[in-house]
Amino acid sequence: MLDNTDKVYGFMPGCSLPSYNPHAVVETTEFLASKFEKFSAVQKCCGKPTKAIGQYDLFKERFAGLQKDMDDVQIEEMIVACQSCYLTFKEISTTAVTSLWALWPKLGMPEEIKNKAKDSDMVFTVHDSCSTRFETELQDGIRWILTELGYKIHESDYSREKTRCCGFGGMVVPANPEVAKKVMVRRVETLVEPNIVVYCAACRSSLLQADAKAWHILDLIWGPVVYEGDESPLDVLSNPAKSWINRYKAKKGINKVVK
Amino acid sequence: MDRVKFSDAILESAQMVTGDCMGLEQAFCVAACPMNTDAIGYVNLIAEGKNEEAIDLIREKLFLPNTLGRICAHPCEENCRRNTEYNQPISIAALKRYAAEKADDEKRWDLSVKDNTGKKVVIVGAGPAGAQSAIDLRREGHAVTIIEKLNVLGGMMRVGIPEYRLPRDVIDFEYSYLTKLGIEIKLGVEVGVDVSFEDLRNDYDIVILAHGAHVGSIIPIPGHKSKGVISAQEYLKEISLTRKSTIAGKRIAVIGGGDVAMDCARSSWRVGAETVYQCSLENMDNLPASKEEIEESLEEGVIFNAGYGPLEIIEENGKVKGLLIQKVASIFDTEGNFNPKYEGEKIILDVDTVVFATGQLVEDITKGSLPRERAGRYTVDSKTLETSIEGVFVAGDAAGTNIVIEAMSHGRKAALSIKNLLNAKPLDYGRDFEKEGSYKTKLDIPLPEGIENLPRLSGNFREPEIRKRDFLECDTGFTDEQALKEASRCLECECKFCMQECVMMNDFGDCPKDILDKLVIDGEMDPLLAYSCNGCDNCTIVCPKELPLKKIFVGSRKDFVAANNGKSPIPGHKVINMHQLLGFSWLFTTKRKKGGRK
Numbered sequence: 024m025l026d027n028t029d030k031v032y033g034f035m036p037g038c039s040l041p042s043y044n045p046h047a048v049v050e051t052t053e054f055l056a057s058k059f060e061k062f063s064a065v066q067k068c069c070g071k072p073t074k075a076i077g078q079y080d081l082f083k084e085r086f087a088g089l090q091k092d093m094d095d096v097q098i099e100e101m102i103v104a105c106q107s108c109y110l111t112f113k114e115i116s117t118t119a120v121t122s123l124w125a126l127w128p129k130l131g132m133p134e135e136i137k138n139k140a141k142d143s144d145m146v147f148t149v150h151d152s153c154s155t156r157f158e159t160e161l162q163d164g165i166r167w168i169l170t171e172l173g174y175k176i177h178e179s180d181y182s183r184e185k186t187r188c189c190g191f192g193g194m195v196v197p198a199n200p201e202v203a204k205k206v207m208v209r210r211v212e213t214l215v216e217p218n219i220v221v222y223c224a225a226c227r228s229s230l231l232q233a234d235a236k237a238w239h240i241l242d243l244i245w246g247p248v249v250y251e252g253d254e255s256p257l258d259v260l261s262n263p264a265k266s267w268i269n270r271y272k273a274k275k276g277i278n279k280v281v282k
Numbered sequence: 283m284d285r286v287k288f289s290d291a292i293l294e295s296a297q298m299v300t301g302d303c304m305g306l307e308q309a310f311c312v313a314a315c316p317m318n319t320d321a322i323g324y325v326n327l328i329a330e331g332k333n334e335e336a337i338d339l340i341r342e343k344l345f346l347p348n349t350l351g352r353i354c355a356h357p358c359e360e361n362c363r364r365n366t367e368y369n370q371p372i373s374i375a376a377l378k379r380y381a382a383e384k385a386d387d388e389k390r391w392d393l394s395v396k397d398n399t400g401k402k403v404v405i406v407g408a409g410p411a412g413a414q415s416a417i418d419l420r421r422e423g424h425a426v427t428i429i430e431k432l433n434v435l436g437g438m439m440r441v442g443i444p445e446y447r448l449p450r451d452v453i454d455f456e457y458s459y460l461t462k463l464g465i466e467i468k469l470g471v472e473v474g475v476d477v478s479f480e481d482l483r484n485d486y487d488i489v490i491l492a493h494g495a496h497v498g499s500i501i502p503i504p505g506h507k508s509k510g511v512i513s514a515q516e517y518l519k520e521i522s523l524t525r526k527s528t529i530a531g532k533r534i535a536v537i538g539g540g541d542v543a544m545d546c547a548r549s550s551w552r553v554g555a556e557t558v559y560q561c562s563l564e565n566m567d568n569l570p571a572s573k574e575e576i577e578e579s580l581e582e583g584v585i586f587n588a589g590y591g592p593l594e595i596i597e598e599n600g601k602v603k604g605l606l607i608q609k610v611a612s613i614f615d616t617e618g619n620f621n622p623k624y625e626g627e628k629i630i631l632d633v634d635t636v637v638f639a640t641g642q643l644v645e646d647i648t649k650g651s652l653p654r655e656r657a658g659r660y661t662v663d664s665k666t667l668e669t670s671i672e673g674v675f676v677a678g679d680a681a682g683t684n685i686v687i688e689a690m691s692h693g694r695k696a697a698l699s700i701k702n703l704l705n706a707k708p709l710d711y712g713r714d715f716e717k718e719g720s721y722k723t724k725l726d727i728p729l730p731e732g733i734e735n736l737p738r739l740s741g742n743f744r745e746p747e748i749r750k751r752d753f754l755e756c757d758t759g760f761t762d763e764q765a766l767k768e769a770s771r772c773l774e775c776e777c778k779f780c781m782q783e784c785v786m787m788n789d790f791g792d793c794p795k796d797i798l799d800k801l802v803i804d805g806e807m808d809p810l811l812a813y814s815c816n817g818c819d820n821c822t823i824v825c826p827k828e829l830p831l832k833k834i835f836v837g838s839r840k841d842f843v844a845a846n847n848g849k850s851p852i853p854g855h856k857v858i859n860m861h862q863l864l865g866f867s868w869l870f871t872t873k874r875k876k877g878g879r880k
């Protein structure tokens with residue numbers, strides 16, 4: 024359990040996750056809200072894409088808006104589900120930041136979810152996000168969650184600090200789609216199992232584009248138990264209309280849960 | 283977009299990368315070779331069974347692949363990573379011989395020469411140095427003549443290196459390249475006797491002295507004038523030309539510890555000796571001869587007296603009757619000067635012939651026109667090989683080299699100088715002297731993961747007792763299977779770790795240095811390069827120098843934006859702008875606080 028119950032914790036799901044799976048966002052928000060006495064939530068972009076294409080001044084301006092939102096709802100420590108948000112906060116925010124994945128083992132897994140996949144024959148390989156390759160606590164958290172759920176894990180040679188990019192990073196997809204595609208295919212080739220777990224929705228989309236099966240860790244926590252041979256959820260992110268509808272749904276859901 | 287002005291931080295990082303990146307550094311074997319032969323390249327072609335491609339690659343640098351495959355002193359092998367790590371170097375030379383035997387075909391030789399320039403070059407000596415100069419200058423379109431005092435080609439390879447190590451038809455076949463290129467060779471003409479140095483200077487635009495070091499040295503110990511005493515040079519020359527020795531008896535002592543001494547000792551069997559002794563100041567652990575030569579001599583039954591010095595040749599009626607030797611206490615005195623001291627037992631070797639393999643000297647064929655130094659070598663500028671007389675150059679052993687491949691590299695060096703001179707350019711024009719010849723590569727990389735110490739394969743040697751009685755080749759070379767296996771041991775030393783990790787850099791060049799030179803030199807970078815980086819950092823993680831590439835690629839984007847009205851220069855990024863607008867719009871964002879609407 025966390026000792027500091029006096030602090031105002033906040034949650035921010037990021038961009039790709041709410042665009043992919045608003046249901047998981049709402050469940051997670053609810054779960055966190057139940058764990059903290061003082062709790063707020065924000066949905067907004069951290070501005071990383073703006074920064075990644077080189078618009079630093081605009082990025083700072085945009086982040087300042089986010090900072091104001093967080094300050095408005097008195098967040099003292101922000102829990103983020105996106106690794107880019109995590110790094111952006113570390114670099115620029117005045118608010119402390121924690122990764123949801125590093126935090127989860129401290130919160131514990133809800134009893135009804137624990138061990139739910141103990142009868143599943145599924146063996147997963149974790150694809151670690153390359154932006155947080157040196158964040159071992161965060162990576163440990165993902166493995167902890169999978170084990171807690173009852174799934175088996177087979178580590179690839181290219182995991183944790185040796186992980187390889189999914190192809191999405193650096194805003195390369197719109198700049199050099201051929202290269203991005205090659206990186207995606209190469210990433211999939213270096214993962215041992217055909218079934219992959221990610222903790223970034225954009226990574227998931229990239230891996231699907233290279234014909235792999237991939238689940239977001241929250242799909243496994245809040246969704247049905249999966250078995251060897253099951254198909255993974257569809258690639259929602261490559262459909263902009265659906266993505267924006269989902270993002271809107273996530274916003275509405277958060278508004279309902281946190282009041 | 284305006285011209286991009288890259289920030290200092292980016293340019294400094296780029297300079298660091300192009301300064302430290304080892305991607306263009308040569309493998310240890312290639313840098314160590316005085317001719318910079320692409321050893322790593324041809325070894326790996328052989329490993330893939332591509333012998334034709336291998337020999338073509340070798341021939342880009344060497345006109346004597348089959349010869350060198352047998353007798354090259356192979357500095358490449360000494361520097362091979364499998365030697366420095368495990369003492370088991372790749373048999374690079376033997377693989378070269380294999381490729382030559384398998385696939386060398388004169389129909390594929392490059393016989394292209396430039397148009398005639400009207401300039402005339404004369405070269406004294408048809409050894410490897412002279413031959414290499416001749417080839418390089420003939421290709422430039424100059425008229426080249428070689429004057430050789432012997433009636434055979436190859437220099438010391440022909441009259442020093444014994445036939446059982448290097449069959450003579452191999453030399454003749456490979457030297458046929460010279461005549462095919464249109465080089466004129468005058469055999470049996472001795473400069474200083476049949477024609478003078480002055481004549482050459484008058485008749486030609488350029489003179490290259492490449493006449494080697496053919497004067498044997500005999501140490502003047504008591505008895506050195508008796509019948510049965512001979513220098514290694516005279517001894518081996520006669521055996522090389524006639525397969526006989528008119529001076530050798532049945533019991534022979536060879537004085538010296540180098541490869542020449544081993545050749546003398548082993549040749550002695552082949553001209554009918556019954557007992558062969560060796561004696562040298564250096565003890566067994568410090569013999570200058572190569573390990574292979576010592577081993578083969580031991581196998582053939584040469585009796586070593588390493589660590590014993592010659593005191594006196596005992597004579598009877600003016601003929602050798604024995605050699606008095608004594609154990610060496612020290613070779614150098616406390617000041618480090620050569621000053622051998624003896625102690626303890628003296629031995630008399632019962633011999634009738636004494637061969638001195640104690641060094642060779644350069645003969646002056648210029649009648650004192652050029653200054654000379656130790657062992658009679660001519661004084662030259664070591665970078666250009668020019669002498670104090672304009673248009674006169676010295677190459678090879680006459681200017682201080684010791685092995686064939688170095689002599690060839692000298693030949694090339696002289697040719698490069700002459701090429702410039704005849705084009706009215708300064709001799710150093712367009713040259714990087716540091717990388718001319720053998721040099722130390724800056725490559726400094728970890729061993730690849732999971733490397734095993736696999737043992738070196740050597741050729742197949744005939745039985746010592748049989749081979750020592752004939753002049754046939756001792757080593758019959760590799761079988762196909764052996765060659766494949768040996769070549770496959772190559773560690774392929776290169777620093778391309780980042781290129782194996784990064785997909786996109788491969789679209790822009792060979793390595794970070796190659797890719798970023800343009801930024802450092804001209805201050806330019808393709809925006810697509812900067813915007814193709816995923817920022818994953820794998821390149822830096824695997825880089826032995828941890829060079830900061832992401833910092834350059836991703837970091838420079840703000841400079842592109844500054845030069846492009848505050849926007850990314852990449853057309854596809856319009857989508858991102860739209861995305862970001864929406865991601866920050868009220869429609870999709872919210873801020874909530876538990877227990878209080880906000």
Ligand SMILES: Cc1cc2nc3c(=O)[nH]c(=O)nc-3n(C[C@H](O)[C@H](O)[C@H](O)COP(=O)(O)OP(=O)(O)OC[C@H]3O[C@@H](n4cnc5c(N)ncnc54)[C@H](O)[C@@H]3O)c2cc1C
Nearest residue numbers: 407409410411431437438442473493494678679684685686
């Ligand atoms: C016994 C022995 C064994 C050796 N073994 C090896 C070995 O295994 N591997 C290795 O790499 N190196 C070896 N070397 C060294 C190698 O042979 C020489 O470094 C190399 O041949 C030198 O080449 P060069 O062209 O400078 O001179 P040389 O090869 O000596 O050629 C000089 C030529 O000039 C000719 N010449 C001399 N004077 C005149 C004149 N006045 N007029 C016209 N022509 C003249 C000579 O006849 C000769 O043909 C060995 C040397 C010896 C003596």
